[in-house]
Amino acid sequence: xxxxxxxxxxxxxxxxxxxxxxxxxxxxxxxxxxxxxxxxxxxxxxxxxxxxxxxxxxxxxxxxxxxxxxxxxxxxxxxxxxxxxxxxxxxxxxxxxxxxxxxxxxxxxxxxxxxxxxxxxxxxxxxxxxxxxxxxxxxxxxxxxxxxxxxxxxxxxxxxxxxxxxxxxxxxxxxxxxxxxxxxxxxxxxxxxxxxxxxxxxxxxxxxxxxxxxxxxxxxxxxxx
Amino acid sequence: xxxxxxxxxxxxxxxxxxxxxxxxxxxxxxxxxxxxxxxxxxxxxxxxxxxxxxxxxxxxxxxxxxxxxxxxxxxxxxxxxxxxxxxxxxxxxxxxxxxxxxxxxxxxxxxxxxxxxxxxxxxxxxxxxxxxxxxxxxxxxxxxxxxxxxxxxxxxxxxxxxxxxxxxxxxxxxxxxxxxxxxxxxxxxxxxxxxxxxxxxxxxxxxxxxxxxxxxxxxxxxxxx
DNA sequence: CCTCCACAATCAAAACTCTCATAGGTAAGA
DNA sequence: TCTTACCTATGAGAGTTTTGATTGTGGAGG
Numbered sequence: 001x002x003x004x005x006x007x008x009x010x011x012x013x014x015x016x017x018x019x020x021x022x023x024x025x026x027x028x029x030x031x032x033x034x035x036x037x038x039x040x041x042x043x044x045x046x047x048x049x050x051x052x053x054x055x056x057x058x059x060x061x062x063x064x065x066x067x068x069x070x071x072x073x074x075x076x077x078x079x080x081x082x083x084x085x086x087x088x089x090x091x092x093x094x095x096x097x098x099x100x101x102x103x104x105x106x107x108x109x110x111x112x113x114x115x116x117x118x119x120x121x122x123x124x125x126x127x128x129x130x131x132x133x134x135x136x137x138x139x140x141x142x143x144x145x146x147x148x149x150x151x152x153x154x155x156x157x158x159x160x161x162x163x164x165x166x167x168x169x170x171x172x173x174x175x176x177x178x179x180x181x182x183x184x185x186x187x188x189x190x191x192x193x194x195x196x197x198x199x200x201x202x203x204x205x206x207x208x209x210x211x212x213x214x215x216x217x218x219x220x221x222x223x224x225x
Numbered sequence: 226x227x228x229x230x231x232x233x234x235x236x237x238x239x240x241x242x243x244x245x246x247x248x249x250x251x252x253x254x255x256x257x258x259x260x261x262x263x264x265x266x267x268x269x270x271x272x273x274x275x276x277x278x279x280x281x282x283x284x285x286x287x288x289x290x291x292x293x294x295x296x297x298x299x300x301x302x303x304x305x306x307x308x309x310x311x312x313x314x315x316x317x318x319x320x321x322x323x324x325x326x327x328x329x330x331x332x333x334x335x336x337x338x339x340x341x342x343x344x345x346x347x348x349x350x351x352x353x354x355x356x357x358x359x360x361x362x363x364x365x366x367x368x369x370x371x372x373x374x375x376x377x378x379x380x381x382x383x384x385x386x387x388x389x390x391x392x393x394x395x396x397x398x399x400x401x402x403x404x405x406x407x408x409x410x411x412x413x414x415x416x417x418x419x420x421x422x423x424x425x426x427x428x429x430x431x432x433x434x435x436x437x438x439x440x441x442x443x444x445x446x447x448x449x450x
Numbered sequence: 451c452c453t454c455c456a457c458a459a460t461c462a463a464a465a466c467t468c469t470c471a472t473a474g475g476t477a478a479g480a
Numbered sequence: 481t482c483t484t485a486c487c488t489a490t491g492a493g494a495g496t497t498t499t500g501a502t503t504g505t506g507g508a509g510g
Contacts, residue, residue, distance in 0.1 A: 104321060151485050168362045187468090189487070195471055213363050214468070214495075215377060376496050413458090414498070420459060439457070439506075 003112070005029045006036030006062065007051040007078070016049065019105055020112075033057025040066055040073060047115050049108070050095070051078045063095050067136070074115040078103070096163060129165040130208035130222040132201075134158060143204040150200070153178060157193045161210065161220045170217040194218055227269055228337070230254045231261030231287065232276040232303070241274065244330060245337075253406075258282025266388045267402070268296050268352075268361065272337055275320070276303045288320050301336055303328070354390040355433035355447040357426075359383060368429040375425070378403060382418045386435065386445045395442040419443055 003025045007013040010031065017029040028045075030036050033054040040048055040062065048066075052059035063075055077095040097111050127134040133142045139155045140147050150158065156178040160169050171190045179185040198210055211221045228250045232238040235256065242254040253270075255261050258279040265273055265287065273291075277284035288300055302320040322336055352359040358367045364380045365372050375383065381403040385394050396415045404410035423435055436446045 153486070185487090188489085191469060192471085192487080195469090199471090212469075214374075216362075216364070219363070378497065410498090413500090416458060417460085417498080420461090423459090437458075 001047075002026045002045045003028070004036070004039050004045045004048045004073075006031075006033065006040075006048065006054065006059070008032060008054050009051075016105075016108075020109075023109060025112075031055075033059065033062050037062045037065055045073050047112050048073050048075045049078065049112070050075050053080060059095075076108070076111055076115060127159065127162045129162045129220055130206065132162070132204075132206050132208050134162055141200060141204065143206045146204050148200050148204065151196075154193055154196055154200075157190065158197055161218060165208075165220040165222045168213050168217050168219045172217075174217065190218075226271045227251045227253070229261070229264050229270045229273045229298075231256075231258065231265075231273065231279065231284070233257060233279050234276075241330075241333075245334075248334060250337075256280070258284065258287050262287045262290055263388075264402070265291050265298060266294055266296060267384055268298065269384075270298050273298050273300045274303065274333075274337070275300050278305050284320075301333070352384065352387045354387045354445055355431065357387070357429075357431050357433050359387055366425065366429065368431045371429050373425050373429065379418055379421055379425075382415065383422055386443060390433075390445045390447045393438050393442050393444045397442075399442065415443075 001024070003020055005013055005016050005020070005027060007016065007029070008031050013029050013031060017027045020027050028039060030039055034056040036048075036050065036054065037057060039045075050059045050062060054062070057065075059077055063077070066073070066075070074097075075095045077098040079098055079100050096115055099108060099111065126136055131143050134140075134150075134155075135142065136159075139150045139152070141150055141158070157174055160174055160177055171187050174190050175183060175185050175187075179189070194210055201209055207223050209221045211219050213219065226249070228245055230238055230241050230245070230252060232241065232254070233256050238254050238256060242252045245252050253264060255264055259281040261273075261275065261279065262282060264270075275284045275287060279287070282290075284302055288302065291298070291300070299321045302323040304323055304325050324333060324336065351361060356368050359365075359375075359380075360367065361384075364375050364377070366375055366383070382399055385399050385402055396412050399415050400408060400410050400412075404414070419435055426434060432448045434446045436444050438444065
């Protein structure tokens with residue numbers, strides 16, 4: 001497993017590198033966004049730990065450019081503690097997960113493991129789960145030869161589910177990530193969009209469906225592969 | 226957000242509980258280490274505020290045992306004085322953060338926020354007893370390839386039993402933990418849910434069953450392993 | 451060994467809650 | 481103006497919880 005760590009705080013970066021090395025990861029550590037992008041563009045890594053605040057190029061920019069270059073390596077983004085909007089921005093730029101500093105090293109390792117074993121693969125600019133393909137650039141959802149266009153909200157909601165297929169995503173999380181952390185959107189909004197999405201899944205005759213966990217949230221039901 | 230407060234100084238404990246309740250936390254307050262451990266073992270909390278000096282079991286012991294039982298709820302430990310050894314000991318025993326008394330309530334709230342913010346999605350946390358697997362995220366109960374959905378109450382009741390397999394859980398405890406400490410639920414409610422659960426255990430053809438101790442409560446009967 | 455009683459288990463209906471799906475309304479952009 | 485995307489309201493329906501009545505059972509005392 002190869003990991004790229006892009007973090008300008010040297011002490012933190014070195015510590016991370018060492019700890020991950022102890023966990024049998026092969027690590028490369030760089031200290032600015034430009035280097036980070038160069039290294040990452042090689043596509044040789046299994047996961048990238050990417051700070052947001054970086055010299056030369058910030059983390060969002062790095063993530064965006066990577067995705068643009070069809071590099072699909074999973075990205076775990078590190079955001080500064082009080083910058084909540086960063087989380088949303090991070091996901092929008094193509095990050096797969098985020099953590100706020102200060103973080104627990106054990107949790108970081110757990111999330112890295114989660115990213116490397118994840119089933120929803122980002123291939124080029126698309127997310128895949130089961131027989132579904134979500135094209136990130138056009139916001140089109142395809143299955144076989146059929147395809148439908150998704151609205152922004154539909155797209156964002158579905159993406160949340162597709163990033164971790166089978167994992168239950170709480171409604172409140174969906175609201176936080178799609179509508180914003182301090183939004184007043186209600187559960188009903190999510191329900192409405194889930195309903196729209198289900199209709200489209202049915203239309204596409206996909207083998208994946210959206211499951212409900214009462215009083216909690218939703219998950220993607222993907223047939224055993 | 227659910228918070229467990231374990232603190233033997235009643236006045237402080239109550240005050241904390243009230244303040245956190247005002248901050249929209251759902252709080253449970255207990256006054257000794259043994260209760261603290263029992264409550265915490267349910268894994269239902271998002272953070273635990275844990276005093277070190279406690280009757281029955283001290284805070285270190287509680288933290289150790291929790292980690293041993295693979296309960297990963299973040300722990301904020303309260304140490305009596307500015308005793309350096311305590312801090313180290315606390316972190317060694319599995320605490321995630323510590324504060325020394327007397328502390329500023331605002332700082333405590335800030336630290337609790339920090340701890341809860343790093344909560345990742347819990348993927349695949351489960352309770353096991355005999356051939357039964359209780360999936361915490363989906364509230365599904367599995368045995369072999371069969372699986373059933375549990376309602377909220379069913380789930381909560383069963384979880385109480387599964388935390389300590391073979392241990393007798395008094396009905397009043399079940400009521401306190403599932404319906405709330407000051408609820409008006411009657412014994413019959415518990416009996417009804419036990420009945421529901423037994424039906425589902427039968428359906429699953431599990432080797433685990435629910436035993437009755439007359440006038441006291443219930444326990445999980447798990448075949449000798 | 452039998453009887454009785456208190457407690458436990460079960461059942462079914464009522465009360466309640468949450469989810470789903472649809473329709474109507476609003477705002478922004480073509 | 482027309483279209484598109486989004487939000488809100490609503491009611492039907494499904495699922496959950498409570499309630500009260502009825503039936504079953506273990507064990508103490510006769």
